[in-house]
Amino acid sequence: MSDTLNRERLLRAYRTMRTIREFEERVHTEFATGDIPGFVHLYAGEEASATGVCMHLRGDDYIASTHRGHGHCIAKGVDPVGMMAEIWGKSTGSCKGKGGSMHIADLSKGMLGANGIVGGGGPLICGTALAAKMKNDKTVGVCFFGDGASNQGTILEAMNLATVWSLPAIFVAENNGYAETTSSSWSVACDNIADRASAFGMPGVIVDGFDFFAVHEAAGEAVRRAREGGGPTLIEVKVSRYYGHFEGDQQTYRAAGEVQKLRDEKDCLLQFRRRVTADGDITDAELGTIDAEVLALIDDSVVRAKADPKPGPDDLLTDVYVSY
Amino acid sequence: MARKITYQQAINEALDQEMARDPSVIVMGEDNAGGEGSPGEMDAWGGVLGVTKGLYHKHPGRVLDTPISESGFIGAAIGAACNGLRPVAELMFVDFMGVCFDQIFNQAAKFKYMFGGKAETPVVIRTMYGAGFRAAAQHSQCLYSLFTHIPGLKVAIPSNPYDAKGLLIQSIRDNDPVIFMEHKVLYTMEGDVPEESYSVPFGEAAVVREGDDVTIVALGRMVSFAQDAAQALQKNGIHCEIIDPRTTSPLDEDTILESVEKTGRLVVVDESNPRCSMASDIAGLVAQKAFGALKAPIEQVTAPHVPPPFSDALEDLYIPNAAKIESAVSKIREYG
Ligand SMILES: Cc1ncc(C[n+]2csc(CCOP(=O)(O)OP(=O)(O)O)c2C)c(N)n1
Numbered sequence: 001m002s003d004t005l006n007r008e009r010l011l012r013a014y015r016t017m018r019t020i021r022e023f024e025e026r027v028h029t030e031f032a033t034g035d036i037p038g039f040v041h042l043y044a045g046e047e048a049s050a051t052g053v054c055m056h057l058r059g060d061d062y063i064a065s066t067h068r069g070h071g072h073c074i075a076k077g078v079d080p081v082g083m084m085a086e087i088w089g090k091s092t093g094s095c096k097g098k099g100g101s102m103h104i105a106d107l108s109k110g111m112l113g114a115n116g117i118v119g120g121g122g123p124l125i126c127g128t129a130l131a132a133k134m135k136n137d138k139t140v141g142v143c144f145f146g147d148g149a150s151n152q153g154t155i156l157e158a159m160n161l162a163t164v165w166s167l168p169a170i171f172v173a174e175n176n177g178y179a180e181t182t183s184s185s186w187s188v189a190c191d192n193i194a195d196r197a198s199a200f201g202m203p204g205v206i207v208d209g210f211d212f213f214a215v216h217e218a219a220g221e222a223v224r225r226a227r228e229g230g231g232p233t234l235i236e237v238k239v240s241r242y243y244g245h246f247e248g249d250q251q252t253y254r255a256a257g258e259v260q261k262l263r264d265e266k267d268c269l270l271q272f273r274r275r276v277t278a279d280g281d282i283t284d285a286e287l288g289t290i291d292a293e294v295l296a297l298i299d300d301s302v303v304r305a306k307a308d309p310k311p312g313p314d315d316l317l318t319d320v321y322v323s324y
Numbered sequence: 325m326a327r328k329i330t331y332q333q334a335i336n337e338a339l340d341q342e343m344a345r346d347p348s349v350i351v352m353g354e355d356n357a358g359g360e361g362s363p364g365e366m367d368a369w370g371g372v373l374g375v376t377k378g379l380y381h382k383h384p385g386r387v388l389d390t391p392i393s394e395s396g397f398i399g400a401a402i403g404a405a406c407n408g409l410r411p412v413a414e415l416m417f418v419d420f421m422g423v424c425f426d427q428i429f430n431q432a433a434k435f436k437y438m439f440g441g442k443a444e445t446p447v448v449i450r451t452m453y454g455a456g457f458r459a460a461a462q463h464s465q466c467l468y469s470l471f472t473h474i475p476g477l478k479v480a481i482p483s484n485p486y487d488a489k490g491l492l493i494q495s496i497r498d499n500d501p502v503i504f505m506e507h508k509v510l511y512t513m514e515g516d517v518p519e520e521s522y523s524v525p526f527g528e529a530a531v532v533r534e535g536d537d538v539t540i541v542a543l544g545r546m547v548s549f550a551q552d553a554a555q556a557l558q559k560n561g562i563h564c565e566i567i568d569p570r571t572t573s574p575l576d577e578d579t580i581l582e583s584v585e586k587t588g589r590l591v592v593v594d595e596s597n598p599r600c601s602m603a604s605d606i607a608g609l610v611a612q613k614a615f616g617a618l619k620a621p622i623e624q625v626t627a628p629h630v631p632p633p634f635s636d637a638l639e640d641l642y643i644p645n646a647a648k649i650e651s652a653v654s655k656i657r658e659y660g
């Protein structure tokens with residue numbers, strides 16, 4: 001588990017971010033056709049956060065995600081084909097079509113689930129981290145949560161508990177500026193979410209969420225500290241979402257041109273490409289090959305998701321209990 | 325003058341009229357206006373599905389957006405109710421009661437009794453419930469039986485636009501804490517609603533349809549399914565009486581019992597999971613108090629004992645429907 005960003009790891013980071021972007025752009029266009037049921041919250045724009053953090057994680061480290069969970073899933077190694085089928089409500093989906101976009105989970109990948117309850121993941125990650133500590137297996141837990149969730153009691157209780165028990169937990173506050181329509185500059189009473197870290201006796205850092213390298217560096221230090229028994233960290237990732245709160249949101253609360261400006265000037269994939277190709281180590285052509293491979297993967301996932309069978313009547317009553 | 329408006333418009337109108345009538349009425353909740361602190365438009369959403377839209381500009385300073393802190397703001401609404409306001413707080417989806425239930429059931433529900441009758445807590449908690457939106461296990465539940473279980477809380481469950489307006493006005497004027505349950509699928513339902521203000525009293529069931537053969541007690545969205553079933557059964561010469569309790573606490577026992585005394589047969593239709601539900605509660609009531617009148621076992625048409633599934637294929641099987649009600653009615657008609 002080396003933190004150094006060698007060629008191979010840089011290409012992997014790019015592939016992950018590109019996969020998330022392609023996945024989300026595709027769900028966006030497919031949703032518009034009316035084919036996808038339910039609520040869908042897209043992570044486009046925030047790819048560097050999930051990727052920069054999860055690059056440091058082992059398969060057996062846990063993450064807890066949010067309603068905006070597709071990016072966290074992909075970065076933690078969940079199969080995009082199963083995810084796409086889940087979003088379509090098919091029996092081949094990651095959760096057999098029982099959970100949908102807001103509940104994609106894969107425990108075998110250390111992915112404890114997207115979550116329909118804002119702030120639901122904080123206490124859960126304290127729990128996985130407590131188990132890790134008691135088993136002394138050197139794994140860590142990461143709780144991703146939003147600026148809106150940062151005002152939820154569960155998150156505040158979890159951060160306090162993590163320090164009191166000195167847990168190997170990392171709290172990643174993805175501050176994308178809004179909780180639904182509400183600005184984080186209004187809802188968060190202090191200047192930065194990271195400022196709250198000192199109240200919970202843990203280090204707090206702020207990073208630019210459009211900059212993969214900044215996220216990667218801050219997360220690396222937090223994960224190392226947690227693995228070594230140094231306790232929790234709060235990382236605030238300042239970022240933005242490219243789409244509405246959920247698909248269908250008219251976004252009249254946003255400034256005109258806000259998103260386009262970010263896409264043009266700060267986009268994480270754009271910045272990443274510029275930086276690694278300027279270094280000369282990686283070529284545009286190599287990245288172009290990844291783009292093509294990712295596109296093929298996502299195309300395939302959509303074709304399959306559409307063709308796959310829906311769950312049947314027998315599936316309705318199963319999976320409620322282990323035994324009953 | 326009555327005209328056709330939607331369930332959603334009826335709720336908005338009730339809030340608007342009560343805010344105009346009584347300056348102590350305030351509205352609060354996540355994005356109930358929307359756009360707080362944001363660069364764009366204020367009142368951007370009017371609640372996640374637009375139910376409170378427009379109130380922000382009509383009643384300046386009295387529609388409060390909140391951070392995502394349900395324990396905090398639901399509790400604050402309860403505290404404000406103890407201190408002279410009549411807050412209508414929105415818990416966006418009833419499933420989120422998990423994060424704020426203490427404030428509701430240990431605080432609001434208990435004050436009156438625990439304090440020896442001295443406290444009054446005229447708070448309304450509006451909340452959206454029910455399946456049908458493919459919103460999966462944490463956004464589709466039907467949890468009114470949990471609130472009904474708690475002494476001190478009143479629970480209103482409007483099944484149509486007329487009742488939505490009248491019951492909400494009654495909820496706001498009522499001096500006890502009221503949980504007001506709005507079915508998300510009903511928001512677009514249209515019906516005749518008077519323009520002027522009126523209230524629907526608590527504890528008075530509506531006899532939605534009269535009939536002599538079978539009593540159907542149905543709640544919320546299930547009332548319209550029961551009507552569809554009754555319509556179809558009528559063609560086979562089976563006459564159903566449909567009762568909509570409208571509030572589950574207080575519950576109009578008399579109307580239900582009188583009907584079963586007449587028909588001798590009962591089907592209860594409840595969208596929620598079956599265990600410890602309104603269906604089992606009403607079945608228990610009738611078994612105890614109208615046992616002598618029963619000519620057949622009581623049938624309950626409910627969701628199964630599983631969480632709401634996501635996939636449309638499964639959710640359609642999960643939700644009770646007219647066909648299931650018809651077969652329940654037929655079954656007890658043929659009994660004995
Ligand atoms: C307990 C709870 N309250 C409210 C909601 C409704 N809701 C879903 S997402 C959301 C906004 C979350 O904002 P934030 O935490 O900033 O995450 P983002 O959507 O920006 O990724 C709200 C209010 C919910 N799902 N759960």
Ligand SMILES: [Mg+2]
Binds near residue numbers: 146175176178179180
């Ligand atoms: Mg946010």
